[in-house]
Amino acid sequence: MNARQACSVLTVILLSTALVTPASGQSLPRAGTGIGVFAGLYSADGIATNSYYGARYDYGFQGGKFFVEASLGIGSLDSKVLESVTSASLFESSRLLTYEFDVAYDHTPTGPVPFVLLGVTGIDQGGQTKFAGVVGFGKRFVLSGIFDDRMIARLDIRDHLFSQEFNNKGSFTAHNLSLTLGLTLAL
Amino acid sequence: MALLLLGQSRAQEGASMPGQPVNKRAGIDLTRGVLFEVTPHTGMMGTSGVFGLRLGMNYGSLGLELAGEQVIGKTANLYPVSFNVLLNLSTQGRLIPYGVVGAGLWLTVPTNALGAETVSSLGLNFGGGARYYITRSFGVRLEAKQYMTTINNEREPQSELLFYQELSLGVSFLFR
Numbered sequence: 001m002n003a004r005q006a007c008s009v010l011t012v013i014l015l016s017t018a019l020v021t022p023a024s025g026q027s028l029p030r031a032g033t034g035i036g037v038f039a040g041l042y043s044a045d046g047i048a049t050n051s052y053y054g055a056r057y058d059y060g061f062q063g064g065k066f067f068v069e070a071s072l073g074i075g076s077l078d079s080k081v082l083e084s085v086t087s088a089s090l091f092e093s094s095r096l097l098t099y100e101f102d103v104a105y106d107h108t109p110t111g112p113v114p115f116v117l118l119g120v121t122g123i124d125q126g127g128q129t130k131f132a133g134v135v136g137f138g139k140r141f142v143l144s145g146i147f148d149d150r151m152i153a154r155l156d157i158r159d160h161l162f163s164q165e166f167n168n169k170g171s172f173t174a175h176n177l178s179l180t181l182g183l184t185l186a187l
Numbered sequence: 188m189a190l191l192l193l194g195q196s197r198a199q200e201g202a203s204m205p206g207q208p209v210n211k212r213a214g215i216d217l218t219r220g221v222l223f224e225v226t227p228h229t230g231m232m233g234t235s236g237v238f239g240l241r242l243g244m245n246y247g248s249l250g251l252e253l254a255g256e257q258v259i260g261k262t263a264n265l266y267p268v269s270f271n272v273l274l275n276l277s278t279q280g281r282l283i284p285y286g287v288v289g290a291g292l293w294l295t296v297p298t299n300a301l302g303a304e305t306v307s308s309l310g311l312n313f314g315g316g317a318r319y320y321i322t323r324s325f326g327v328r329l330e331a332k333q334y335m336t337t338i339n340n341e342r343e344p345q346s347e348l349l350f351y352q353e354l355s356l357g358v359s360f361l362f363r
Binding site: 059068070127 | 238
């Protein structure tokens with residue numbers, strides 16, 4: 001994905017989020033389970049930015065102020081820049097797979113303050129697996145009138161932090177950033 | 188499964204068995220039949236990160252579970268699959284401490300060594316932990332375990348005994 005395509009996707013995500021206005025008096029489900037899907041961009045540090053999509057399961061407790069989440073994401077490590085400058089490849093394939101466990105705190109589920117999130121993730125980069133920490137934040141909005149107000153839109157921004165090393169040239173802390181827009185159905 | 192969990196959560200929070208006193212203490216009761224448990228978890232084995240899932244059932248003080256994990260190493264990933272027996276040291280309330288012992292198969296899968304093959308070995312584990320239930324169907328689970336396995340040394344005739352320690356933290360979903 002080139003910069004123009006990435007900007008287009010980003011614009012669509014941000015516009016979509018802006019159009020989703022929380023209805024007054026609508027509150028997020030206070031507890032219980034939710035299943036959802038998400039899509040957006042995943043920027044693999046030093047490699048490429050590509051589209052990213054997946055599914056998640058979450059469970060809210062303590063009145064909905066906390067929720068735990070498990071998610072599975074699929075992306076790509078394709079890089080036209082790297083392909084054009086070298087014939088060698090960093091990984092056996094361009095497959096990107098993430099599986100993530102998180103816990104989040106949403107102090108004001110119906111207010112303007114975003115939730116914060118901490119977790120861990122496994123990142124399968126073309127056959128090489130890394131264990132990474134996750135920090136992030138996001139916001140949830142009830143889509144009023146859809147599925148009895150049980151449909152929730154989400155914007156998530158996350159950083160996957162882990163130790164990366166290419167060609168035995170010393171390790172560095174990689175920051176893989178993701179920006180996703182999701183839909184969750186509260187069950 | 189999510190539907191099952193939700194349904195069970197609602198049923199458990201409002202219901203009590205006819206003829207039996209309502210347990211006014213917020214918490215769970217393992218003495219009222221079989222309770223199934225799903226526990227996704229993460230943690231560390233040595234310096235390697237762990238992801239895993241445990242599927243279990245509890246009946247009073249006894250618990251049985253099947254556990255699968257991925258241990259993410261630098262040059263290889265380890266996949267321990269084990270069958271465990273739990274002894275719940277408490278059967279009522281929010282806090283359920285337990286001891287656990289189990290056995291299983293370990294699969295070591297190299298990730299970046301060309302030509303290397305998957306190695307399998309048998310392993311034992313024992314340890315203990317505790318579950319703390321926030322609601323009657325949801326809680327957190329902390330566990331410490333010692334793993335043991337043997338591997339054959341290609342250069343010497345005898346096998347080598349290896350020990351690993353694991354500390355894990357997960358969430359526990361209960362349903363009937």
